[in-house]
Amino acid sequence: MNSNPANTTNPNGSGATGEGVSAAVPAAASPTFSPLYQQIKGLITQSLESGEWKPGEIIPSEVELAARYKVSQGTVRKAIDELAADNLLVRRQGKGTFVATHNEDRAQFRFLRLLADDGAEHPHVSRLLECRRLRASADIARQLDLKPADPVVLIKRLLQFDGEVTVLDEIWLPGAVFRGLTLERLSEYKGPLYAMFETEFGTRMIRATEKIRAVAAEPTVADLLRVPAGFPLLSVERVSYTYGDRPVEVRRGWYVTTGYYYQNDLS
Amino acid sequence: MNSNPANTTNPNGSGATGEGVSAAVPAAASPTFSPLYQQIKGLITQSLESGEWKPGEIIPSEVELAARYKVSQGTVRKAIDELAADNLLVRRQGKGTFVATHNEDRAQFRFLRLLADDGAEHPHVSRLLECRRLRASADIARQLDLKPADPVVLIKRLLQFDGEVTVLDEIWLPGAVFRGLTLERLSEYKGPLYAMFETEFGTRMIRATEKIRAVAAEPTVADLLRVPAGFPLLSVERVSYTYGDRPVEVRRGWYVTTGYYYQNDLS
DNA sequence: TAGTGGTCTAGACCACACG
DNA sequence: GTGTGGTCTAGACCACTAT
Structure with missing residues (x-):
């Protein structure tokens, strides 16, 4: 050269x-x-x-x-x-x-850093609540870099650790990218959500940012998580990005941190 | 060669x-x-x-x-x-x-990732509550790799963002390393705590791990943070390490996440 | 034995900061 | 201009994996 x-x-x-x-x-x-x-x-x-x-x-x-x-x-x-x-x-x-790939690795923990109090990394199972298509609110549209009222998919699910309901997730995805995503198809797929997104929709999550707060459980949320209304929950607002730093997922999670904690390393 | x-x-x-x-x-x-x-x-x-x-x-x-x-x-x-x-x-x-060094950089945010809702990184001021020397509990001793009843220093302080009380910290340090650390000396020092530890005690914090939970404010904590008892707080348990992965600080923090959030990036 | 990533070297030149 | 880190090259050899 x-x-x-x-x-x-x-x-x-x-x-x-x-x-x-x-x-x-x-x-x-x-x-x-x-x-x-x-x-x-x-x-x-x-x-x-x-x-x-x-x-x-x-x-x-x-x-x-x-x-x-x-x-x-x-x-x-x-x-x-x-x-x-x-x-x-x-x-x-x-x-x-x-x-x-999100399929094989132990990439599970990379995006859900919830550990048991003893530090162990417990497996979890997902229980799907719903999967609907609707129009993006102004807020969601902004975060997904869409126009307001553009089609989006909303998924709600619970995660159970050792049988205990621990996490409630609301997941918004751009409808244009996730065509044909239905509750049935979701429930058929075995493995992490991000693995499915990658395999079935060609969309690979690269990185994410999270905003974490402590909030009081609202009645509907508390019900699903089987805690009293007002119970302190970890609120985790995530935006995930794919190639080119394009946002492709907004996720709002509520974590019950009794017996579990969110692990973070500062370095 | x-x-x-x-x-x-x-x-x-x-x-x-x-x-x-x-x-x-x-x-x-x-x-x-x-x-x-x-x-x-x-x-x-x-x-x-x-x-x-x-x-x-x-x-x-x-x-x-x-x-x-x-x-x-x-x-x-x-x-x-x-x-x-x-x-x-x-x-x-x-x-x-x-x-x-912790002195010059913008290393402030590296160890306190609290942002205002608008995403801005607000400056904060510290208000020292106390600085006592006492004997390590079994729990603290274990985390600091000391023997139970070894001398430790306990610091309590409040952090104010824009005048609002937002963080309460309890900080445990090994007494052997931090000889001569007094409330007066703490209050005289300008700048981040870690900068002082580095400059005055030759101990540089390299990395830290945090366990994050949502908890209900206990009365004494609630009082100091000026929130009602039972108010949801972010509980942050940090262990900091210096060279050779030796633990040199245990910190228990309570964050009021109203108007502020804990920022985390997954990558 | 062959192929892949991993280490180490030596030398040339570029970009940047400072006197 | 001089010195520093930053980039790029070319070639040798080592460690690991598979055949």
Whole structure:
């Protein structure tokens, strides 16, 4: 690369044409500088998003990708390193690099960090209450980046830990993405919700933000969770994002934290 | 390094004698294999822990460290990369690498993730209630890795956001480490608690774990927080760790989440 | 034995900060 | 300009997995 004669300025970005980084000298003076490995990272992300490599599948080896993008293996490595750190890819020494998935991993705990008081990670079972299609409220529309009154799907469910009702979830999804999602289909599917979204609707949840509060249980909620009205509950408002930081889920959860706690690590 | 004639096996670890990695060929077949850069990371961590480089100070350049440890710059780089990812070091392009500190950064929010409903990060002021020395209960002793009845310091304080009382904290510290910590000294110090611990007691908080629950305010707590008894509060039980994963603080907090929320990012 | 990711090296050059 | 971290390359070898 260093001997590339076409060594004019490389105002970045422009070099991402899909099948090889074009005018890509290591770097060049420019107000908006983006290193090569970041461009490679973008190209790989595109392939992930487009479904060229699906969750659980292996992606081409570093050597192959280096040849494909016409960069050194080290540059591909750095791109993959970051994608692995972002939980988009999983490296396995001796085997290859794989697209991360909600299906196999122990990715369960990653999005529901509820532990028993003894620190154990108990399994839970879901009990579906309803699944309706309706029009987005202004609030939900804003959070899902939709227009008000756009179609959305609303799911309500309970989670039981050791038979105890512990979590009530209300989940809003963009109707356009989740066509054909019915209560029946939900109840047929075995495994985590996010695994289903990924497998059945091609939408992979990448990251989420949560707003956590303590609230008093309202009568209807208290009823479902089998606690007295006014009982202190953990309120968890989550927005989940997929590729490109596009929001694809709003979730409002109420957790009974008697015997269980929400685990968080600050580092 | 590859031409090192002393090319016997390197059962790792042994090569860390303080002033250069001794028998350190890139690697060697061995059941407990640890790469060179991990050993370098350990040596750097030792220098941080021993106070050779203090919080806020600059550490030697990558080239200098490479010479000191007799490895390539790339290997030092990888060690520093991880330490920076762990928030022990901070890299600044063109200037150097610095020891992280609770004094300057915006490290405030890192350990108190309370935001106003509008998402703004409001400043807060602390109002000290008391600072006593007493003997550790069995529970506190266990969490601080002390023997029961060992001396501990207990601090109680309130935090006000925009003048509103929002947080009540009870903080337990090992008495042996925090000698001479008095309410007067606490009240004199300007800035975050962790900054004081770092500056005045040489103890730097590296990471923490939190257990979060919703609880009903008990009368004494409710009084201090100016809410009715039974009011739903966020209960946050934190254990903080310093170098070597040694626990050095147990903190029990009660948060009023009216107008504020605890922000958490899942990724 | 072959292929993959993981480590280590050495050298070149770029971007940034500061005198 | 000088020094720092940041990027990129090329090549060697190690560790792990599968065949």
